[in-house]
Amino acid sequence: MTNNSYFDVIIIGGSYSGLAAGMALGRSLRQVLIIDSGNPCNRQTPYSHNFLTQDGKTPKEIGTLAKQQVEKYDTVKFFQGLASNGMKTEKGFEIQTASGEIFSAEKLIFATGIKDIMPNIEGFTECWGISVLHCPYCHGYEVRNEKTGILGNGEYGFEFSMLISNWTKDLILFTNGKSTLTTEQTLKLNKHNIKITETAIEKLEHSDGYLQNIIFKDGTTASITALYAQNPFEQKCTIPEALGCELTEEGYIKIDPFQKTNVHGVFACGDNTTRMRTVANAVAMGTTTGILVNKEIVVERF
Numbered sequence: 001m002t003n004n005s006y007f008d009v010i011i012i013g014g015s016y017s018g019l020a021a022g023m024a025l026g027r028s029l030r031q032v033l034i035i036d037s038g039n040p041c042n043r044q045t046p047y048s049h050n051f052l053t054q055d056g057k058t059p060k061e062i063g064t065l066a067k068q069q070v071e072k073y074d075t076v077k078f079f080q081g082l083a084s085n086g087m088k089t090e091k092g093f094e095i096q097t098a099s100g101e102i103f104s105a106e107k108l109i110f111a112t113g114i115k116d117i118m119p120n121i122e123g124f125t126e127c128w129g130i131s132v133l134h135c136p137y138c139h140g141y142e143v144r145n146e147k148t149g150i151l152g153n154g155e156y157g158f159e160f161s162m163l164i165s166n167w168t169k170d171l172i173l174f175t176n177g178k179s180t181l182t183t184e185q186t187l188k189l190n191k192h193n194i195k196i197t198e199t200a201i202e203k204l205e206h207s208d209g210y211l212q213n214i215i216f217k218d219g220t221t222a223s224i225t226a227l228y229a230q231n232p233f234e235q236k237c238t239i240p241e242a243l244g245c246e247l248t249e250e251g252y253i254k255i256d257p258f259q260k261t262n263v264h265g266v267f268a269c270g271d272n273t274t275r276m277r278t279v280a281n282a283v284a285m286g287t288t289t290g291i292l293v294n295k296e297i298v299v300e301r302f
Contacts (some may be wrong), residue, residue: 007033009293010023010095010105012083012237015040016279017270017286019066024290025074030297034070035095035101037082040113042207042279045129051280062279079103086239094266095239110245110253110261110268111286112237119151119231123204123242132207132227138278139226140167145253146225149173151201154180156230161194164228169193172222174214176201185300199223235272250275259289267293 009025010016014036042048042059049055054062058129070076084096107216118125124132132151133139142180148168150161153175161173172195179186179198189196199220204227205213214222233251241247245261246254253268254276255261261268269285271277 005033005103005106006091007031007077007103007109008297009105009109010035010093011032011109011111012036012095012239013111013270013272014038014067014078015063015113015270015282017112017282017289018109019063019070020283020286021109021111021269021290021293022076023070023073024287025294026070026076026295027077027291030294032076033082033105035077035081035097035103038080039279047137047142048279049141049269050211050278051283053278054145059279079173083237083239087246088243088263093243093278104220106265107297108243108266109192109288109289110237110240110266110272111270111282111292112235113271114233114251115236116231116233119229120199123206125207127204127209127211127227131206131225132213132229134205134228134230135277136164136167136228140164143226144168145177146170147172147223149222149224149227149228151229153177156193157181158185158189160228160230161189165192165194171195172197172224174201174227176220195242236271240268240272242265259285260292 008030009032011022011034014034020229022032022034028280045059047056048059061118084098085096085149087094092147093108095103096102145165150173152160157173158181165171175198178199199216199218202215202217205215211224214224240253244263253273254293255268255273259269269289270282
């Protein structure tokens with residue numbers, strides 16, 4: 001592959017959503033380049049669930065098979081590396097990689113995901129995706145009826161405690177400092193036997209990412225099997241913003257019902273656009289985006 005190679009579509013991000021978009025476009029006879037740095041956000045997660053035909057497979061298994069299937073289409077090419085810069089051109093867009101390659105395309109799809117910002121709690125990063133969880137629909141069944149915690153406060157802490165009570169009745173809300181729950185919320189949690197612990201957390205004691213104890217700053221401990229948490233995040237790729245793509249108040253790439261950003265010719269799909277963070281949803285969004293991008297190319301060229 002040479003510099004200044006021109007494609008119909010460049011997809012930045014080659015995980016589930018990007019690969020799904022690539023398959024839809026490849027099958028539509030589009031010349032496609034998928035640029036991927038090979039660093040998916042769920043690389044620590046041992047198993048993926050709630051995805052028909054793939055339930056219980058590892059994320060790597062699903063991703064490897066997906067790439068093998070997309071590679072069968074000679075209309076789709078791959079470049080392993082990091083997309084570092086992008087610019088608008090007369091014919092579309094130009095993408096530069098960190099190693100200096102330059103590729104051009106009529107349309108762009110960002111399937112770049114998000115980067116979780118981990119709290120300053122020792123052991124949290126090592127447990128993330130293994131026993132510190134973000135989604136009960138992905139992982140809740142496997143820790144059903146186990147001693148479970150919620151790391152949160154205020155509205156989020158209350159709402160998520162209410163949700164997780166569907167999977168276990170042995171539940172503790174760790175506010176990691178003074179509770180900001182309303183009196184009504186506190187009474188409601190107490191009514192459902194959901195304990196509230198306000199003591200600040202020092203670290204998570206674990207074995208290969210599997211939680212054993214929460215160690216508090218006052219020296220006390222709490223034995224626990226799973227902990228749900230919602231981390232702040234940032235966009236993994238800054239190119240969309242550099243091109244002028246708007247973000248939502250939460251920090252996701254803003255898209256319309258057709259997966260379009262506010263910049264003509266730029267689309268986005270997957271975790272960088274929605275809090276519905278599941279493999280199944282990423283695949284669905286990617287397929288939809290590939291179809292819609294092809295349709296836009298057909299209409300504009302006809």
